Amino acid sequence: MxxxxxxxxxxxxxxxxxxxxxxxxxxxxxxxxxxxxxxxxxxxxxxxxxxxxxxxxxxxxxxxxxxxxxxxxxxxxxxxxxxxxxxxxxxxxxxxxxxxxxxxxxxxxxxxxxxxxxxGLTPEEQAQFLAIVRKMYNNLEHTKKEEGSSQ
Missing domain, CATH: 1.10.10.10 (Winged helix-like DNA-binding domain superfamily/Winged helix DNA-binding domain)
Structure with missing residues (x-):
């Protein structure tokens, strides 16, 4: 894994x-x-x-x-x-x-x-990678905001 x-x-x-x-x-x-x-x-x-x-x-x-x-x-x-x-x-x-x-x-x-x-990466693969990274970033930012508001 x-x-x-x-x-x-x-x-x-x-x-x-x-x-x-x-x-x-x-x-x-x-x-x-x-x-x-x-x-x-x-x-x-x-x-x-x-x-x-x-x-x-x-x-x-x-x-x-x-x-x-x-x-x-x-x-x-x-x-x-x-x-x-x-x-x-x-x-x-x-x-x-x-x-x-x-x-x-x-x-x-x-x-x-x-x-x-x-x-070796196609433009589509690059765009997909950026979309995934942005989602991961937003996931962490969202979690950080939730933790900050619960304190």
């Missing part, structure tokens, strides 16, 4: 190990997962001004946490902060060329990884 949770855990561990060896991961000196999320968000919103408060709201993290993260990203050459003409107190956050290059490498690594991961 198969235990789905165990098999999912094994797959997750293998995926994590594989991603640790990616080219982008090797060049992401002292970059945390949150840095990756922020780089992606800033990249996707590069046509508009993004401020610290936008990141606090989008990622539901405290002002001090965003400040510390941005300071480290600035130190590592991933972002710069510039004043805006309408309010010198506001600093828009801009990705550096280093961050843009890193983002492109990460996207390429993800595309290659997905290609390897899904090799």
């Amino acid at each position: 198969y235990h789905l949770g165990f098999e999912i855990h094994r797959l997750s561990k293998l995926m994590h190990r594989e991603l640790q060896h990616s080219a982008a991961h090797q060049h992401a000196d002292r970059m945390t997962g949150m840095h990756g999320y922020l780089i992606r968000y800033l990249y996707e919103n590069r046509e508009r001004d993004v401020f610290q408060r936008d990141l606090e709201k989008k990622f539901s993290i405290s002002r001090s946490a965003v400040t510390a993260t941005l300071q480290l990203m600035e130190k590592n050459g991933l972002v710069t902060r510039e004043s805006v003409p309408q309010d010198a107190r506001l600093k828009r956050i801009i990705l550096t060329q280093k961050a843009l290059d890193l983002h492109q490498q990460i996207e390429a690594d993800i595309a290659e990884f997905e290609k390897r991961l899904c090799a």
Whole structure:
């Protein structure tokens, strides 16, 4: 008998190990997962001004946490902060060329990884897998909500 949770855990561990060896991961000196999320968000919103408060709201993290993260990203050459003409107190956050290059490498690594991961799976099998994973996720979320309301 198969235990789905165990098999999912094994797959997750293998995926994590594989991603640790990616080219982008090797060049992401002292970059945390949150840095990756922020780089992606800033990249996707590069046509508009993004401020610290936008990141606090989008990622539901405290002002001090965003400040510390941005300071480290600035130190590592991933972002710069510039004043805006309408309010010198506001600093828009801009990705550096280093961050843009890193983002492109990460996207390429993800595309290659997905290609390897899904090799031999039909589009129908991929859609079925996603539907099953979403059901499992919803099962656990539903159980968590029920447990929270009974306390």
